[in-house]
Amino acid sequence: MATSSICRRRSLSPRRHLTTSPASFILLPLFSKKRTMWCYQNDRCKDNFKKSFRLLKGCASERLSALVVVLLLAIVSYTLYEVQYKTGIEIVPFLPIDDSGFETYNEKLLNDVVTSKAAQNQLPRGSLMCWVMTTSIYHKTRVNAVNSTWLPRCDSSHILTNSPRFLDDQIPYHTVFNSLPESYYKLFWKTRLALLYVYQNVSSEFDWYFKADDDTYVIVDNLRKYLARFDPEKPYFIGYRLKRRMPNNGYNAGGSGYAMSRAAMRIFAEKLFHDKSLCPYHEWEDYAIARCLASMNIYPLDSRDELGRQRFLPWRPEQHFHADLTPSFLMDPIQFWGPSIFHENLVSMHHLKPDEMRLIDGLLYGVSQGIWKPQKAPNSSTSLVNSTEASPMEDTIQPPTVSF
Template sequence: MEAVKSDMLEILCTSVSQQLNMTVYAARGVTLGLTLVLLSYNFKLHLMNSEEGCAPNRPFVVQRRDTDETQHSGKSPRLLCWILTQPKHLKNRTASVKETWGRECDITLFFSSLNDSTFPTIGLGFEEKRRNLIKKTMGALRYIFKNYLHRADWFLKADDDTYVVVDNLRHFLKDKDPDEHVYYGSKFRLEDFTYHSGGAGYVMSRKMIRNIALHSKGTQECEETGPEDVRMGMCVKALGGVTGNSTDNNNLEVFHWSSADYFIRGQTDTTPSWVRLRQPFWKSNNKLSEVSVSFHYMMQGDMRALHYLLNNLNVHGYHKPGTSR
């Protein structure tokens, strides 16, 4: 009888021990599971918050600042900057844009012929030919309309050799309405319409982005042939838009079709004939605005040098004078 009791006690203890072990393993499993969940969650947060991180379904955003509408209400407009580039320029001039003024926009996108997830660029699938610039531009506008229309107020188009003083651009736009059918830039006149230089960069309202994306196809003036900036001017006019006045309080242009160096040295004798014909006011306006917004034909060294002088160089005992806004 004692032997039977001893056997039963041993079986009971073994059963209890097994149950305890299973409970411990289960607890460890729950703990491990919770740990993995937390690690996964923290990893996702890290990706979302990192400087190069990408929001869901937005795998090509290079720069994304806080674009919360309440933060910008009554202050500066939300600005999306998009740059046309190509694969062979990514390591030089395009990298200079990305590392200088491109960081100051709320959202920055780079459009190329091919996707490049490391830079990153958005591939539009068009061969890198000058005749395809208008196709790339229209493709980029439709992409922005589909994915970013309500995340910005103004949309700046620039080339990879354009330098933009973003703070001056924000100031220029602060009293302008993004729901007007308008765009601003370096204005040229051709026959019976005006357009803005593509190289100087032009900034479109939210309404203009919408109208071009929805109504350009099927509109003869918007067909995707010819010089990109001229065709854009024709399309804007056909859709009822306007080329806005882009001058400061002293009636000086703030978007520039050529480089800062060109204007500083006042090279009017070497001004191309097409500029003289399409900008009749050229000679009377051969002076840089103190609140200039953009310059074209800026190589990577020029771009980095100008960015350093504007943002990093301090002169002791010197205070910048007030500027005419």
């Protein structure tokens, strides 16, 4: 008889298993001291014990093999799942790509959006609208840093999030993502919904729309200056070009932010949002959005300046500084590194901590413009000990107080 059937039979006979298995030498004392002594002295019991011990080893080996097989199947299935989502190709029919978000995460969710007073008071039209995508776990950190540095310099600034938690009415927030689960695999649905919301529900009367992450710092003055050379009535899609999976025309990195002209936003909202054949799902949201726009012949623009320097930096600044980038992702060759990446046309930096944003903002708009210089030098003929005039420190415009 096969070992597996013996294992099953013995497992179904608890009483027999109790008297013949190795466990009996532990369990028997719990029932009868006399019976335990009998088993120790009985040859048949000893033989049964040895036989059971051998069977136990066989069962353990069999179960371990089964466990290894199950584990291997799980690893293979997960690998196929990952490859399928990363390539967008259905490798096997029983692992279909989940695109149910087209029916679930659509404009119906926009009926329950909570909007703050600050958001309602933003300008309804202008040259540049900026919005930042975030979630409630960063409301006390990243959102405060973004809202106290670069974001208000846009004509209209907005925070798109999933909850009003920890936010007051001074923050221009919209709870657009309150019905979307937090997951990397949901980023496409979030970005897709955000693009529709800002154009359809906030305003369609801006020349340019700039999307950024909550750990991105944007030099808005340089962004305005750069975008001013283009016609917003033509469909433009501008950012840092990557080529992974789109080697011909590339796609714009989402982290360092990208700008879309009014014409491009109109095409997305009116023609692409509802069409899953033109705008299919992919877990890389920046790649997926670029693929949507490419279906309407809207491709990323080469955003380098006249010297070939990048305006948008999607990796950490030190990675660009040391040219420590992933070559397989790069559309444009690395031509500049070191201090030259911090040039006069730089627009954005990514993967920054809140305090790094404040530091950069203070250096750009504080120290470099002399905002924190003393307004009046103290009278040298007056004794500082007996004088009632303000000291040089007190007479200095202090930097804004930052609450953590």
